[in-house]
Amino acid sequence: MTMKASEYFCCEACFEHAWLRGLAKEKSESQGRCFYCDTVSALTPIDAFRTGFTNLLGDYIPVEGANGGRDSYFPSVPMVEAVQRDWKVFSNRCLPERIEYFLPSLFNGDRDSPARDFQAPVVPFHRNAMSTAFGKWFQFWMIDPTAFSKRIDPDEPLDIDTIATLPNQQAQHLKYFxxxxxxxxxxxxxxxxxxxxxxxxxxxxxxxxxxxxxxxxxxxxxxxxxxxxxxxxxxxxxxxxxxxxxxxxxxxxxxxxxxxxxxxxxxxxxxxxxxxxxxxxxxxxxxxxxxxxxxxxxxxxxxxxxxxxxxxxxxxxxxxxxxxxxxxxxxxxxxxxxxxxxxxxxxxxxxxxxxxxxxxxxxxxxxxxxxxxxxxxx
Ligand SMILES: [Zn+2]
Incomplete structure (x- = not known):
């Protein structure tokens, strides 16, 4: 006998992302029919995923907050579509009309949740913040030297030690690699x-x-x-x-x-x-x-x-x-x-x-x- 499918439970098969699959397996409880993918499986309370999704959703901002009001490369889409596009979160076994329930159920009652209106279009924060590391390489990306006033002068001495200068920041970025x-x-x-x-x-x-x-x-x-x-x-x-x-x-x-x-x-x-x-x-x-x-x-x-x-x-x-x-x-x-x-x-x-x-x-x-x-x- 299985209990009625509830949006507060999901299962391993719901996810494509390996870390989510592992967590679903680890935290699974009783058998039942999964609300999201409609298979009978070991169910996991979705609370187990709240911390992880809080981390992920931290990299998305409402499109109005974006530098320029949109991402020049990615269309602005609701959160579920954005995380699916960027991280392949859910498996294709999930029923598309049910996935919509996942984030609202996960953050139900949590007033500090990263986005309370999950229908609002979002863009990745790291691509759209006012000041990004990527933005500090602006001159480097520009290939047409006539379109921008200054070409990089290879003879200019580089000071990477003075804090907050461009070469200093660029050197800091490269250190990670x-x-x-x-x-x-x-x-x-x-x-x-x-x-x-x-x-x-x-x-x-x-x-x-x-x-x-x-x-x-x-x-x-x-x-x-x-x-x-x-x-x-x-x-x-x-x-x-x-x-x-x-x-x-x-x-x-x-x-x-x-x-x-x-x-x-x-x-x-x-x-x-x-x-x-x-x-x-x-x-x-x-x-x-x-x-x-x-x-x-x-x-x-x-x-x-x-x-x-x-x-x-x-x-x-x-x-x-x-x-x-x-x-x-x-x-x-x-x-x-x-x-x-x-x-x-x-x-x-x-x-x-x-x-x-x-x-x-x-x-x-x-x-x-x-x-x-x-x-x-x-
Ligand atoms: Zn499932």
Whole structure:
């Protein structure tokens, strides 16, 4: 005999989010028919979820409170739709017309609940607060230098120690994504060249020619004259980065790091946050948005060996990271997507070289779309 379905009980099957499923299981009591998903199951009093949802709902504000009155990217929707869109909370076994009852029942009688009118459209607070970490990177995001008055000046000295200056704040944001790499990491480098005169007479380049370019030309993460050793975490990535053609013979070699390295990790900066338990949720979501976007800008593929608009930004970031006294930057490869990872090291002597060998490029893939001519001087 089962009791009548009540909106004050739910079950494990109601949820898609793993943490909610675990909690539902842990706190489940007697069997019964679930009001929300209409299955007979071990029921959990919804009170068990109040603390978690209070944490989650803390990152949503009524759209009138948002900076600009709406989110420029996400439509403003009622709370249940917003959390479902952002966090995949409920499973698709829930009856859509019943989900509407969940939040009002959960916070029934709680006058301090994060939103008493659950029909009111909301937006994520971390994207719409008046002052966000993301907003402090405004100049960095702007790619069209004519549309905004000031380009980042790479020659201006960076003061990251004076509290509340922009570089100081940016350095504080990036600190969350610093990671220590233990010694003896294996890395690769490649050069589109070999010793000898033809493919009938070829040897790998000698090791001393596999280091950084001694002329130190400007590149993605260094200005002209600054030594940076660009290496990749896989041989294929190292080869892709030199953009060889089919049939090219290249030299690759292995590198091994000699000491622990503290790097800004933009290749995997996003730890999975549990929105139901994470303290200071909005702040951390804001920082993750910064990291995700910086990462995309750094990994952006470019047409020539150099692109002044992109380099303006990426070199600024490298300078910030050098000023933070880190050893380098770990970032996604733009030429070996989606999983290739590069490591740019500010100290080229932090690695040892071994196992140089020759490779022949057997295949490169091309796909393309039409691009309209464009000009910055419109
Ligand atoms: Zn259920």
């Amino acid at each position: 610093v990671r220590t790499l233990s010694p003896a990491q294996q890395l690769w480098r490649a050069r589109g060249d070999y010793a000898g005169t033809s493919e009938w007479d070829c040897q790998p380049l000698p090791r001393h020619q596999m280091g950084h370019n001694p002329k130190c030309p400007a590149s993605r993460l260094n200005r002209s004259g600054e030594a940076v050793l660009y290496a990749a975490e896989a041989e294929k990535t190292a080869i892709a980065e030199i953009r060889p053609g089919r049939g090219f013979i290249c030299t690759t070699c292995e590198l091994t790091t000699k000491r622990p390295l503290e790097v800004l990790d933009l290749a995997s900066p996003l730890a999975e946050l549990n929105p139901f338990t994470h303290e200071h949720l909005s702040w951390h979501l804001d920082l993750q948005r910064v990291a995700r976007n910086v990462s995309a800008h750094i990994a952006q593929p470019i047409s020539r060996g150099e692109d002044s608009v992109v380099y303006n930004k990426t070199q600024y970031l490298a300078k910030l990271v050098r000023t933070m006294k880190l050893d380098g930057i770990r970032f996604s490869s733009s030429l070996d997507t989606p999983s290739g990872v590069n490591l740019a090291l500010f100290d080229p002597s932090a690695v040892e070289y071994s196992n140089a060998r020759l490779v022949t490029i057997t295949n490169t893939q091309i796909s393309y779309e039409i691009k309209q001519p464009s000009s910055l001087n419109k």
